[in-house]
Amino acid sequence: MPAGARPKDCPFLSEFAAMDMDERWVNRSPETMLETFTERLYEEATRLELRIIEVDTTMTEDDLAKRVTEAFGLRATLAMCSSAAREQ
Numbered sequence: 001m002p003a004g005a006r007p008k009d010c011p012f013l014s015e016f017a018a019m020d021m022d023e024r025w026v027n028r029s030p031e032t033m034l035e036t037f038t039e040r041l042y043e044e045a046t047r048l049e050l051r052i053i054e055v056d057t058t059m060t061e062d063d064l065a066k067r068v069t070e071a072f073g074l075r076a077t078l079a080m081c082s083s084a085a086r087e088q
Helices: 011-017 021-026 030-047 061-071 075-087
Strands: none
Touching (some): 011 030
């Protein structure tokens, strides 16, 4: 749960956290699991204004690395690390 968030701010997360392991993984259909970890998670992350990195099966590893780099503002950090490594 994000820092400062209350359980009522994250109803789906709170509901999931309250489940035992069988409820989470055994007693739920694949469709329910997919819904839980995609649509609900996306909606809740959007509502909480969290960074979202969308991934699909057509993406390459480089595409995903680029999205993660951009989402977390790592481009400048990676450039600095590369420069420092070349200098050594």
